[in-house]
Amino acid sequence: DAxxxxxxxxxxxxxxxxxxxxxxPISGHKSVSWYxxxxxxxxxxxxxxxxxxxxxxxxxxxxxxxxxxxxxxSELNVNALLLGDSALYLCxxxxxxxxxxxxxxxxxxxxxxxx
Amino acid sequence: xxSVSQHNHHVILSEAxxxxxxxxxxxxxxxxxxxxxxxxxxxxxxxxxxxxxDPLVKGIKGFExxxxxxxxxxxxxxxxxxxxxxxxxxxxxxxxxxxIFGAGTRLAVHP
Numbered sequence: 084d085a086x087x088x089x090x091x092x093x094x095x096x097x098x099x100x101x102x103x104x105x106x107x108p109i110s111g112h113k114s115v116s117w118y119x120x121x122x123x124x125x126x127x128x129x130x131x132x133x134x135x136x137x138x139x140x141x142x143x144x145x146x147x148x149x150x151x152x153x154x155x156x157s158e159l160n161v162n163a164l165l166l167g168d169s170a171l172y173l174c175x176x177x178x179x180x181x182x183x184x185x186x187x188x189x190x191x192x193x194x195x196x197x198x
Numbered sequence: 199x200x201s202v203s204q205h206n207h208h209v210i211l212s213e214a215x216x217x218x219x220x221x222x223x224x225x226x227x228x229x230x231x232x233x234x235x236x237x238x239x240x241x242x243x244x245x246x247x248x249x250x251x252d253p254l255v256k257g258i259k260g261f262e263x264x265x266x267x268x269x270x271x272x273x274x275x276x277x278x279x280x281x282x283x284x285x286x287x288x289x290x291x292x293x294x295x296x297x298i299f300g301a302g303t304r305l306a307v308h309p
Contacts, residue, residue, distance in 0.1 A: 086241070116296065125202075125288050125299030126242070139295035173242065186232070187297060189242040 085110070087190035089174050095196045096164050104159040104193045108176030114138075115157040116187065117149055118173040126173055132157055133179065161195075169197045200225040200293050204300035211279050211307050219274040219303050221263075221289030230292035231272040233263055234299075237285045245287075248272065259283070281307050 118126035131139035132151035246257025
């Protein structure tokens with residue numbers, strides 16, 4: 084079975100541009116979460132979607148947005164890119180919303196570099 | 199707000215040495231705790247988890263962790279490390295619909 088897949092694996096953008104990152108969850112998983120991992124730090128929560136609805140949002144500016152599609156795949160969009168947005172963006176999926184007993188499965192991430 | 203602290207940012211060991219990585223969390227209620235590992239060039243993988251029951255949790259690859267509620271700790275241990283354990287280790291606590299991660303500990307094991 085395929086794990087969580089993310090595309091692209093690497094991306095280079097310039098300041099002010101926008102970017103769209105994509106994620107396909109493990110088959111049967113209905114929840115997708117997005118995390119940002121800056122070099123030297125642990126992953127920071129951005130969004131969680133379950134059944135196409137936003138169920139959680141981290142402390143990120145409105146330039147960050149996401150959505151989940153009927154097939155449970157997801158996109159993360161970042162507008163007006165800043166140098167500080169350079170990071171590894173991780174997608175994680177779980178069967179249901181992250182309640183007691185649930186665990187996350189992570190993809191390999193998209194490495195975004197903003198120049 | 200919930201938070202996770204990992205005390206050691208970098209650890210260097212020789213093969214066969216024992217390992218203990220510290221993790222403390224701030225939340226005082228019912229906790230779900232996790233250790234994830236990130237091998238070089240690979241995705242985050244779950245090493246072990248604690249939801250309830252026996253506070254000594256055994257995970258994959260010979261790792262274990264002990265939940266000590268009175269100390270708000272969930273330290274990761276391995277009696278004898280191998281070169282292949284070289285990786286970054288993250289402790290995490292479940293928040294509302296999210297995981298809250300520590301800053302991570304980079305472990306380097308020398309042959």
